Amino acid sequence: MELEEHYSQLLGINSPWEIYDVELKVDESRLDIWIEYMDDKGASPECGAACPRHDTRKERTWRHLDTMQFATYLHCNVPRVRCEKHDVKSIRVPWAEKNSRFTLLFEAFAIRVLNAARSVEEARKLLGLNWHQVDAIKARAVKRGLARRQATKIDCLGIDEKQFRSGHDSVSNLYDLTGGRVLDIVEGRTENDCKQLIEQALTPEQRAQVTAVALDMWQAYANAVSQALPKADIVHDRFHISQHLNDAVDSVRRAENKALNKIGDNRLKGSRYCWLANEENIDKKRAEQFDVLKTSDLKVARAWAIKEMFRGFWDYRYAG
Ligand SMILES: [Zn+2]
16 A cells, blocks of 8 residues: 555545645654645535636645644645636635634544643643634634534523622523533523524524423513514423422511511411421421411411412323
């Protein structure tokens, strides 16, 4: 097997691309590979039409994965073709993205090093790159990833809000619940913020395929979902509903405790935990006192009974 053919196989380079020279500089720890395009026709980079070759651009260089300890570079004079619709354009090379000075295999490797390293600086040094190069490789990887994501079906979404800076600022998050991943984040939690979130994260085709969205009971989100995802069901999850029921019981308890205190009745003092906990988690000593409270004619006892009754809802299967 000739050396050139050996490298063609290693690089995955096929006709009409051909390796015509390989040079190893041992003292510089460097391997250079020259590639030539051997056809007088080529595909338009815009429309893919077969076009006649027009001319050849001056040599370009791409950094490739190292060969053993040798830094490896590809060189090629990329031909230009003349397309009837798109005029004179350089053809695409199979080993790299447009405008990149690195091969796709090198970029994929760089992303793995970035993931594995403790910091970008550490990865940058291992790869022998500057900050600008690392940044460009990351930006292209994100673009490729987003393009792949846009081609997938996403059927169940989740939207929620996170507050920060002591609740002065909030962001809205969009999740792919089946895939277990964050899709996108926007600042704010208004109807428009939420609409923007859905529209920037998903293509119109993807939006049409969403079947359900889990939401907190926040009207602005519900409005945004019914506009941006009219075919999707809105679902309120168990956690959020329990939270709302507990909040309601607690506000009844607080108001009643205040009123009772005024007439010297402190029955509800120290009972907060019992009203909010799952009954099976209440210890024996407290349970005896709580048995009396929960069967009394207090308002909070009624509110608590409604909350408890709702727990059966999750296992209820009768459509009527
Ligand atoms: Zn074209």
